[in-house]
Structure formats: C-alpha cells, structure tokens
C-alpha cells in the first residue's frame with residue numbers, strides 16, 4: 013500500500029462507528045497487514061501483549077481502554093515489559109473518544125487528539141507500512157490527504173461522465189479540476205469573501221439529489237469570468253455575485269461542468285471542508301498530477317521529487333550565487349538594490365516541468381532573498397519585483413501543465429502573505445494575470461528560443477496554450493532585458509529499449525544532424541543537447557537531473573564531445589546518488605546532476621554526497637579531471653595479458669547438456685565422456701554450478717560421430733546454423749562439432765562474468781582449469797597468472813568498470829575493450845607480482861573456507877563474510893600502495909588517479925603509434 017491508500021483506509025476507519033474489539037485489527041489492516049497476519053494475531057499466536065491489547069513484534073502495542081483511561085493506559089503500554097521484549101516501535105491507546113500514541117524510537121512529540129482527528133496523524137505511523145521517508149510524508153500530510161480526496165472525486169466523476177475521460181474531453185476535465193483546486197484554496201485564504209464560501213454556496217444552492225450541482229458550479233465559474241461591472245447585464249445569479257472576478261484564463265472559455273452523482277457531490281463537499289491553507293505548492297502539484305494519469309494512478313503522489321533534491325539543482329545553478337551576493341551586500345542599500353534588480357531579470361526555464369515544482373521552488377527561494385533585501389532596506393511591504401512570467405516551463409502532459417501554472421499562482425499568493433501580509437497580498441491578487449508561462453507540448457520539438465527568447469525579444473508560442481488562451485495571443489515580453497537565463501529540471505530518462513517511436517524520432521531530429529552514433533544514448537541526453545544549442549544563441553546555464561548512465565560507459569563518448577565542442581563545460585555536478593521517492597518499494601534510480609555553462613571562468617563545484625570539492629575542471633565522468641573520454645581499445649594498453657571472451661556455441665542448445673543427459677549418454681556410450689567438458693557461463697559461475705558441453709577436436713570427429721545421440725546433436729546444430737541469418741553462425745554450419753568462436757586454451761583461465769550486479773563491492777572473478785569451457789557470457793584471460801585475480805578483484809578495477817563500462821539497469825556490463833584494455837596499471841615489479849599473488853591466493857582460500865557458499869552468497873554486500881572482506885581489504889591495500897604508496901581516501905580519489913594514468917597512457921600510446929606510422 014502506498015501512503016495515499018493508507019490515508020484513505022485510515023480515514024475510512026475513523027468514519028466508521030468505533031468498535032473496541034475490532035479497532036486494533038482494523039488499524040493494522042489499514043497499514044497493509046495481510047489477513048493471515050491478522051488471523052494469527054486474533055488467535056493469539058503472534059500477539060505478545062501482556063495488557064490484553066494487541067502487540068505486533070517490532071511494530072506496535074495497541075490497547076483499547078475504558079472511557080477516561082487513555083493517558084494511564086498509554087503509560088502502562090510504555091512501561092510494559094512485553095513492549096520492550098517485542099521491540100515495539102509504537103504504543104497506542106484509545107477509548108474511541110481520545111487517541112494517544114507515541115513513537116518510542118524518536119524524540120517526536122506524541123500524538124494526542126480526538127479519535128475522529130487521528131487520520132490527520134497518519135504520517136506518524138507510516139513506518140508500520142515500511143515507508144521510511146516519513147519526515148517528508150509528515151511535512152506533506154495535507155497534500156497527501158487532498159490528493160487522495162481529489163483522486164476519489166476524479167474517478168467518480170469519470171464514472172458518471174465517461175465522455176469526459178476521452179481524449180477530446182480530457183483537457184476540459186483537467187481544466188475543471190484546476191478550477192476547483194483554485195476555488196478550494198481561494199475560499200480558505202480569504203481570496204473569496206468569507207471562509208468556505210465556495211463549498212457552502214454549492215451545498216446551499218445545489219439539490220441534495222445532486223441533479224443541479226453542475227449548474228450551480230457552472231454559474232459560480234461564470235461569475236468568476238465576468239467583471240463585476242457587467243454582471244447584471246450578463247444575468248449572473250445574485251447568489252454568485254459575491255464571488256470576485258478571477259479570470260486570468262482560469263475561468264475563461266467553456267464553463268461546462270461534468271454532472272455530479274450524490275456520491276461525487278458529497279466527495280466535493282468533503283474536499284471543500286479540508287483546510288486548503290495548508291497546501292504546499294512545491295509538493296502538491298507533483299502529488300496530484302498522477303490523478304489524471306491512468307497508468308500512474310496506482311502510485312499516486314509517490315514519485316514526487318523532494319525539495320532537498322530540487323535544491324541540489326537550483327542552489328549551485330544560481331541560488332547560491334544570489335545568496336552570496338546578499339551576504340556581501342550586508343546592509344549596503346545600493347548593493348541590495350542591485351541584487352534586487354538583478355533578480356527581477358532572472359528567467360528560470362524548466363523544459364520538462366511536470367507540475368512546476370522546480371519553478372515553484374526557484375520562485376519561493378528568490379522571494380525569500382528579495383524579502384531579506386526589502387527587510388534590510390526598510391521596505392518590508394514592498395510589492396515584489398520578481399515577475400511570475402519569468403518562470404517558464406514546457407510540459408508534455410495536459411494536467412501537470414495546468415497544475416504547474418496554478419502552483420505558481422498559489423506560490424505567489426503565499427509568498428505575498430508571508431512577506432507583505434494578508435491585506436497587501438489580497439489587494440494585488442485578483443484578477444489573475446492572463447499571460448501564459450507554461451507551454452503544453454513536446455519540448456524536443458518546440459523551439460526553445462520561441463518560448464524563452466533572447467532578451468529583448470517577444471515570445472511566440474508554438475504549442476497549445478494553457479487555460480484556453482488563444483494561440484495568437486499577444487506576445488509576452490520577459491521583463492529581463494539584459495538578464496540571466498537558467499534552465500533546469502528533471503527530464504525523463506529512457507534507455508533505447510524503452511523509447512516509443514515518437515521519442516526515437518525526437519532523438520533522430522536532435523542527434524542525426526550532429527553525429528552517427530547516438531542510438532545508445534538515453535533520452536535525457538536530448539535536453540542537454542537542446543540546452544547546449546540554446547546557449548549558443550542565448551547566454552545561459554543549465555542543470556538537469558539525469559540517469560547516471562549519461563556519465564558512464566559508451567554514452568560519455570556519444571554525448572559530451574558534442575556539448576564540449578560547442579563551448580560548454582560542466583560547471584557543477586553531483587556524483588551518482590540515490591534519487592528517492594515515497595513509493596513503499598522506493599525503487600528510486602541512481603542519478604547525477606550535471607550543470608553546464610559556456611562561461612569558462614571560476615572554479616567548478618563537484619558534490620559527492622555532502623562533500624563538496626572545488627576543482628579546475630569536471631570531466632564527463634564527473635571526476636575532477638580534464639575532459640578526457642575513454643575509448644574502446646582493441647588490445648591492452650596497459651601491458652596486461654589479452655582478455656578474450658569465452659566460447660560461443662551458436663548451437664540452438666544442442667551442444668549443451670545437463671547432468672541427466674550426460675549420465676544417460678555416458679551410461680549407454682562410455683567413450684562419449686572423451687567429448688564432454690564442464691561448461692560455465694556467468695550465471696553458473698556466480699552460483700557455483702555448471703552444465704556440460706560437447707567439446708570435439710577435429711581429430712576426434714570420426715570417433716564422436718560413431719555415437720548415435722552425438723551425431724544427431726551435431727546434425728541438429730548444423731541445421732540451426734544453416735537456417736541462421738547470422739554470418740558467423742551460418743559460416744560455421746559445416747563444422748557443427750566446433751563452437752563458432754572457440755578461444756579455449758590449455759591451462760588455467762581467469763574468468764569474469766560479463767554482466768554483474770552493481771550492488772556488489774567487488775567484481776566476482778575466479779579461475780577454472782582447462783577441463784571447463786567458459787561460455788561467451790564471460791570475459792576470459794587464458795593461461796592466466798594468479799596475480800591477475802588480485803587486479804580484477806580490486807576496488808580500483810571495480811570503480812573503473814563502474815565508470816567506463818556500460819551499465820544495464822542494475823548491472824555492469826564488463827567489456828574487455830572498454831574496461832580491461834584501458835585499465836591503467838603501473839609497471840609491476842617481480843615483487844609486486846609476488847605480493848599480489850599472495851593476496852589473490854588469500855581471497856581464494858577464504859572463499860574455499862566458506863564452501864559450499866556460492867560467489868553470489870559470498871559477495872552479497874549485506875552478508876559478505878568478514879574474513880573475505882578483510883582479504884579484499886588487504887588486496888586493495890597492497891595494490892593501492894603500488895599505485896600511490898598508500899590507500900586511496902575514497903572512490904573519487906581512486907578515479908582521479910586512474911584517469912590521470914589513463915591520460916598519460918593513451919598519450920604515450922598515441923606517440924608510439926605515430927612513431928610506428930612514421931616508420932611505416
């Protein structure tokens with residue numbers, strides 16, 4: 013269950029008559045406990061309570077008590093030995109009238125409220141459902157509640173008005189919802205005369221059977237779209253006349269309203285009774301946007317981007333600079349004035365703005381700075397000089413685009429109330445400004461210059477405008493002559509296999525004129541490219557959240573040369589970090605933030621978690637280094653032995669056997685065992701298992717063909733290969749006894765699975781003897797020295813592979829050409845090799861000691877045995893001393909050194925190659 017569903021369940025529970033015996037189970041059920049769990053608690057099997065209540069281990073001790081006994085019962089629950097024994101996190105007591113609870117693991121204030129009010133504290137108990145980002149949820153409790161209510165209303169209205177859910181009417185539906193949200197906010201913040209005026213007008217004027225609810229709401233909307241001076245002439249109903257003229261595009265156009273049922277009417281009235289003052293426009297928009305999205309409704313509001321994450325983009329992009337200027341200005345009136353003027357000309361543009369959270373936060377942060385300026389200049393109630401029209405966005409989907417503008421309007425009003433007071437805020441608020449700031453359309457097809465033009469130029473909109481603003485509306489001049497432009501956002505990430513035709517076409521349009529190789533680029537790369545092209549015309553800086561794959565592996569060579577060659581550089585970056593959301597599974601992604609600019613001055617800021625480093629340059633792998641890019645190399649540049657791939661069968665499965673097949677074959681044809689070897693791929697290696705394969709040398713072929721089942725298998729292989737369209741397969745149809753690629757050699761082979769989970773701290777690798785054939789799912793060094801394992805199994809090598817090789821979902825793809833041949837290794841002395849040999853042997857011995865644990869078990873970071881970790885630590889110590897005479901401080905330092913060595917290595921390779929070419 014997600015937080016919204018839990019909130020709904022808790023609210024439903026509070027609305028039902030209180031049943032003392034049932035309450036603890038119903039409460040636990042609302043937090044997602046399964047029927048079987050509850051059954052065991054009811055039977056007492058898992059109920060550990062010593063006070064006649066319900067005690068769920070590690071979770072909660074609940075007791076229902078007699079009237080007036082709540083506080084005493086809560087104290088008893090806290091003091092109960094059973095609570096401590098079961099490590100219960102929460103205690104909860106209620107008599108159906110009062111409700112008290114405490115989280116025993118935090119210093120948070122206990123909950124004490126009426127029973128009816130406890131759903132307002134649902135965020136407090138979310139750890140019961142395994143949702144741990146509770147602080148964010150608590151801060152956004154109202155937004156979750158409102159989202160859940162609006163969702164119920166939306167779904168109910170679509171049930172009664174199915175045509176409003178069709179493509180033609182979706183926009184009307186979304187527009188209607190945006191109007192409603194505005195009205196709920198306005199009636200609770202005195203924008204409308206009288207608190208609750210909108211909801212109560214509907215309640216009073218519409219019939220209980222809901223038959224005319226749509227007409228009443230339609231009339232209210234009409235009033236808000238009609239100037240008060242012409243209302244009488246327009247025949248606006250007297251009861252609607254008390255509402256102000258709002259318009260701003262929000263109430264223009266059709267005042268059509270969907271029809272209401274009794275249920276949807278009651279939902280509407282219930283939503284109106286919430287306290288909309290508490291709405292937080294940073295969060296609410298992102299939460300609510302899923303309401304209108306059939307695919308996303310399941311994860312309602314759970315994927316929103318948290319404010320701290322948004323600030324990771326906005327602070328280094330420009331806010332830190334503004335704050336620094338504020339600090340430097342101190343109380344100097346002129347300097348403060350200059351800063352205020354500067355801010356009035358700043359444009360913030362989010363070309364994938366969703367419901368506008370980046371824009372809202374940028375706006376609010378700038379207002380906070382401006383308020384401080386005004387305070388220092390004794391002009392506290394001065395009207396803001398930061399125009400909302402300077403906050404612009406493009407959003408593909410209709411509803412988030414509607415909400416984005418609404419969120420900005422609400423943010424402006426809230427800032428006015430905070431910094432200038434309610435009276436001033438109200439005076440300037442209505443009617444709303446009808447200018448259009450958010451364009452609904454495809455940012456990759458729109459000309460950004462037309463939406464965010466060079467300063468001093470008007471704006472032409474090339475897409476559907478919001479709130480029915482006609483397409484040919486007057487152009488809007490940004491109020492930023494000579495100002496700055498900052499582009500920001502969190503555009504979508506999509507690997508090549510996930511893009512639809514239209515998205516692929518977006519990529520073709522952007523990249524095909526620039527380069528041949530772009531198919532493996534992530535979709536998000538388009539935004540970096542568009543921002544780069546934009547900055548060639550308009551001096552600007554841009555920063556986007558992106559999947560870390562654009563700064564890793566082959567994508568680096570595809571994207572960044574295109575950006576750098578147009579005069580841009582990375583001026584700040586956040587190294588990979590986990591981008592969390594509120595979903596219970598918290599299946600967040602690993603992201604980076606990259607800021608690009610054409611302004612070459614100043615130091616660059618590189619963030620790794622909370623640590624900030626100032627550096628001269630940030631390379632495309634987000635390391636303090638030059639803009640060097642690692643390219644594939646056909647042979648080792650580092651003096652290490654050749655790493656090949658394993659053996660490729662291309663056999664339709666006929667050369668591969670399982671244990672039962674081998675047993676049967678050998679039993680019937682004992683000589684067949686001469687042609688059978690163990691066969692290991694990446695899966696088998698990590699799970700310490702193996703299969704078998706037919707391995708027939710040319711001079712054994714006659715003998716092998718005497719064995720009926722072997723002959724049949726070879727014929728089947730020949731047929732598969734003959735029918736194959738692959739050149740390699742087809743070309744080997746005449747030699748079905750051989751693998752199509754067969755580098756297998758005598759002696760010991762070092763084996764590295766080509767795909768390996770990125771969760772592991774070390775790359776799994778190991779040796780097999782020549783009785784085992786490695787499959788092409790492994791990279792292999794044949795006839796390998798033992799010390800090579802010390803290199804492959806090191807943290808240094810793991811970091812290199814993680815950085816320069818391709819990443820597929822949660823796995824690394826080990827590449828010999830990109831990862832092994834390029835890995836910089838200092839010249840190794842005999843002593844170094846002897847030391848590394850000992851380290852490798854230690855690792856192998858410790859693994860042996862844990863037999864039968866598999867590689868997958870041993871290298872699971874959660875349960876990796878201490879002695880194995882220690883053996884790897886010793887290995888790292890020895891290897892890292894060879895590099896720099898001590899351990900590296902962290903992975904960033906490791907990578908810095910590796911890139912430094914790589915730069916030297918490839919420069920000297922280049923020189924050697926040039927000399928060889930000259931000699932030739």
Ligand SMILES: C[S@@+](CC[C@H](N)C(=O)[O-])C[C@H]1O[C@@H](n2cnc3c(N)ncnc32)[C@H](O)[C@@H]1O
Nearest residue numbers: 298317364365366407408454455456502503504
């Ligand atoms: C990851 S969301 C970020 C939105 C918002 N900033 C947030 O944090 O919730 C990406 C947004 O880009 C929008 N989008 C996707 N493709 C787009 C395109 N080609 N043009 C404009 N917007 C697009 C999506 O609809 C979505 O709202």
